[in-house]
Each structure stands twice: as structure tokens, then as C-alpha cells.
Amino acid sequence: MMTHYRTILVVMMFLCILTAPHVYAADILKQIHPYIRVTGEYSDNLNLTADNQKKDFYTTITPGIRFSNMDAQSGVNLDASAGYVFYNRYDDLNYFTANVNLETRYLTSSHFNFYLRNAFIRSDDPREREYFTVTQDNKFVLATETQRAVFWRNVIEPVVEYQFGPENRIGVRYRNNYYRSEDIANNDSIENYIGPFLTYWFNRQHGISLDYGYTNGYFESDPDLNGHRVGGAYMLRFTPRATASLKGAYTKQTYTDDLLDYEIYETSVGLSYQFSPTLSAAAEVGYYWMEPTIGSKQDGVTFRVDITQLDARTTYRLSMQGGYTQDLFTSQNLGFREYYRATGSITHFLDRRLSVGCTGSVERAESEPDRRDTIWTAGANITYLPLQWLQVSLGYAYQQDDSNYAINEYKENRVMLSFTATY
Secondary structure, three states, X not given: OHHHXXXXXXXXXXXXXXXXXXXXHHHHHHOEEEEEEEEEEEEOOOOOOOOOOOOEEEEEEEEEEEEEOOXXXXXXXXXXXXXXXXXXXXXXXXXXXXXXXXXEEEEOOOOEEEEEEEEXXXXXXXXXXXXXXXXXXXXXXXXXXXXOOOEEEEEEEEEEEEEOOOOOEEEEEEEEEEEEEOOOOOOOEEEEEEEEEEEEEOOOOEEXXXXXXXXXXXXXXXXXXXXXXXXXXXXXXXXXXXEEEEEEEEEEEEEOOHHXXXXXXXXXXXXXXXXXXXXXXXXXXXXXXXXXXXXOOEEEEEEEEEEEEEOOOEXXXXXXXXXXXXXXXXXXXXXXXXXXXXXXXEEEEOOOOEEEEEEEEEEEEXXXXXXXXXXXXXXXXXXXXXXXXXXXXXXXXXXXEEEOOHHHOEEEEEEEEEEEEEO
């Protein structure tokens, strides 16, 4: 199965390279940058446990390659690495690690556009980052492991669309999400998702969007899933910078065990604003109703706020969401949860070679029977380029889970020192 995904990756990457206009072999070679990274980390709670914490120093040696020839019409962004992790004390945890992030696109003159994203990770970190997010997003899935166990995940998402106006398009998105863990207590899973979509603007002010998603989910130790979601939105553009929206959606999750079935109804209003080419903000507030086949109805307010600043000197991301989440296709497959999260990060370049940054987040998850978890994280880092080809990074991270179930609580301090040499 892994060989199958690697074959798809390689084929799609080279197809996009070959179809990119005016790209020659010499130019491609100039855009390939091999690198090697050596990272030392210390954790005072490897397994994120309440008691009997394991402490250790571990070293990761990771050779990799970066390639980018992306332009407005086509190209590839690739960052791929593979290496080995050496634990100082618990050497039985040593393992091979890997990480691949691929993004491609090809916009044709006939207005048929093709996009593909792929994310692959092989790791033993108890907390898994959400796929298709960057480190600065500081967003993790809700499920948390309490033992170091190697897992791997591959998510491939191609999109085909037909563009019949500056902002009008109709298309379909497919996603295959494959998760496997070496810990027999984990819940291996496969997600297959297909979703047609339509965006149509009647004029510069008024537009609509419609989408449908079908999810087929296989779980190793839980009932399998068939999910349907229908969504729509009306959009009103007040100015070229400001757009309001009215949204509604219906979700039906059906499991092979009918006792787990539930439906979600939700509606919301939103506003997005482009303050400048580098600063944008979006806010949304609404309400949801969740009706399970067995159990009591749940409802509440939903909200989402995102502020993003991306310029050459200072980058920051602030995000808040509230209402609920569906933790599916993770190590624990927690399912529907009342959920609230706020995350933030900032990176500032003091000069061309020196940057500093910090991250922080707070999450609260509630589930039956009356379990409540509040997860805090904070971190800081400094990055310096003493030479054009050498990068040195020093970082610190802290995370803590305050739970009304004492067995779920943990605290961890982690320190990282990394050297990256790039050709």
C-alpha cells in the first residue's frame, strides 16, 4: 500500500514538472536543493503521562530535498525528508522517520484546472499535527497518545475543476486518508472522501456556493462510517475588500453500528475583510444542533475567527473556533466532541539572518460521561543563519492537559536545538 502511494506521488510530481511551460532541465536542476538536518531534543515526559514520566534526550538525523518551480499557472512545491531517530536512554524506541509535503497545480488554456496535495508523515510523537497545516498554524488533532509508538499517515487530495468565469468554477475533490500505527491499541483507519462543489457569482456583488461531501470510513476496531454533508452559502460583496456570507449545512453520520448514528444541523453568518495585501481577517458566528440516535440532543453557539498577517518582516496567525469538532481517522477516533480552541503564532525578523518567534494555544474538549480536558501549549524559538547555507534554531515548548479525569493529565517541557545545512 505504501509503495502504491509513493508511485502516485512520483508520477504526479513529474507530470506537473513536464507540463510546466518554459521549464528546461538546467532550470529544474537549479531549483533542487538537498539538505541535511541534525536535531537534538530533550523531553521530560516522553509519553505524556500523569505518572511515571520517562525523560530522555534524542537525536534526529534527517537528509532531505526541496524543489520548487511554482508560478501563476503551474508547478511543484516539494519538501521531502527521511532519517533516523536515536534515543539516548530508551534505545528500544529508535526508529526511521519521514516527512513529505507536496503541492502541484496545472491551469490549462481550456479552463480545466488540476491541483494535487499530498502529506506523508512517519513519527512517534504522541500529539499529531493536523495535516495540510504548517508549523506556524500550531494546530493538532484532539486525540493524544500516552505511549510512544510509530505511526504513519498519507493524505492525497487531487482536485479537478472547470473555471467558467473569473471567480466561477465547478469541480470535484477527492481525498484518501490512510492511517496506520504500530501500537495495537491504536485505531487504524482509511478515509475515502469525494466532494463536488460549485461557486457562482451572478455579478460583482452577489454569489453562491454549493457543496456536497460523501465520506466512507473504515476503522480497524470501531464500526465503519458512511457520512454525508450538504452545504451552501450566499455571499454579498460590499466592497472589493469586504464580503459577508450566510451559510447552512446538514451532516448525517451513519455507522455499521446504528447506535452511533447522529445528524448535525448548522447555520452561520460571516464577514471577511482584506485590510491590505498582507493582512486579512474573517469572522463567523452561528448555531448547531446535534441529534444522536441514542442519547440526548446537543446544541450550542459556533464561532470562528482567523487573522493572518504575512509580510517580509513579521508574520502572525491568530485563530479561534468554538462549537464542536469531529475527531475521526486519528489514533483514538474520539468522534463528536464539544470543542473550543484558540491558537496563535508570531515570527519577526530582527534582520535578514535572525528571527524570533513564539506560539501558544488553549483547547477545551467536553464529552460524555462528563469528561472535560483543557490543553495548554506555549513555545518560543530563535533562528539564525551564520552562513548562507547553514541555519541554527533553538526552541522550547511546553504543554499541559488539565482534566477532571486525573489519569489523562500530563505536563511536558521540551527543548530543541537544530542545525540545517542546505546546498
